[in-house]
Amino acid sequence: MARPIERSMGPEALRAATGRDHEGWRALLLDAGAQAWPHARIARWLVEAHGVDGWWAQGIAVDFEQAHQGRLPGQQADGTFTAARTRTMPGDRLEALDRVRAEVEARHGAPHGENLAASMPVVRWRLADGTRLAIAAQPPNRSGTPVNVTIERLPSADAMEPAREAIAAILDAAAG
Template identity: 40%
Template sequence: MTSQESFKRRVRERMARTGERYAAARRSLLTEPPGTSSGWVSEPELSDERVRDATGLGWDEWVARIDAGPGRSASHPEIAAWVTEHAAFSGWWVQTVTVGYERITGIRLPGQMPDGTFTVSRSRTLDVDRETVRARLLDDGGPDTLVPGLALTARSRPGVKSPRFTVTESGPDGEADRGMLMLSTDVVGQRCRVTVTHERIGTPAEAEQWKKFWAEWLVTVADELGADGGDPAR
């Protein structure tokens, strides 16, 4: 379905819901601010048009249906199970609808996982081959040699594409758990993209701090290797 056809369908749905004529319904949709104008707490990952094309319903319709079903007091598994039972799709789209509902209603904040913790990710593309990057990050003393004050303990077998580490921080009261880290290196032409994914962060404020921390850390890696690809950490 083209975007124009999808928009016309939304106009007709509004006409049926509000009793407006076509021109008035169309004008209302064109001037309506996206997302938060409907009372959304935060935006879902995918657009209304894309989720409608894939599932047959838009976000506001999914919110209304789930509100009338398990409701906002339900857990993530309970909502996902209800969507699975009442939809003609499963797997990835069930999770997309469930997480989108949780984002819109404020049950789940951006970056928040089902267990309540937060995940952030930063990446940077470097003008150097993947083997050189992996040798520096994983073989030459490990990634924590570039992050004073943090200890990264390997939690995956040697040689995996995206190794995982527990993160601890030393302080006056001893070591503190700072979550889980995953390092990914991907070939991009003759260059290498390094991605840092930090999981199990306790609060949104800490998540924002770690975003900045790992963006700066990637700049340090690029500077040490003399391999900045001109691609800012994001």
């Protein structure tokens, strides 16, 4: 099961980047009436009214929604769910991406889109069940290139674990 964003976004890092921890942002948002706001409005307000970087604003908004609006871990603003895993692969970005791409193509056919020139090269598929799968290569580190596989638009929280298992099988096969 996905874990709450608070466990992924540590209070020290949040405070260092934004000046407040989880409880501080939650209290401020409650005082502002954000419990009735949609995700985009919360994130926009954090950026415009408090100068929070967009990436942090998204995380703060999700944390607030999980704490005060009933949003479940892994649930997106549209109500669907997302599952993801990352594995470090040998090679540069495009080599690592190609290893995982070959495994996804063997299971799901040709992708519907790609952007290999992006700062984080990505390849995308629309799957027959209505979900979407994406693979993206992060900047390389000393061990290789982290490649993230994400399945989006899952219909329920119960669909997340089978999706994570499918992702693990793809990454295991690509790792050899």
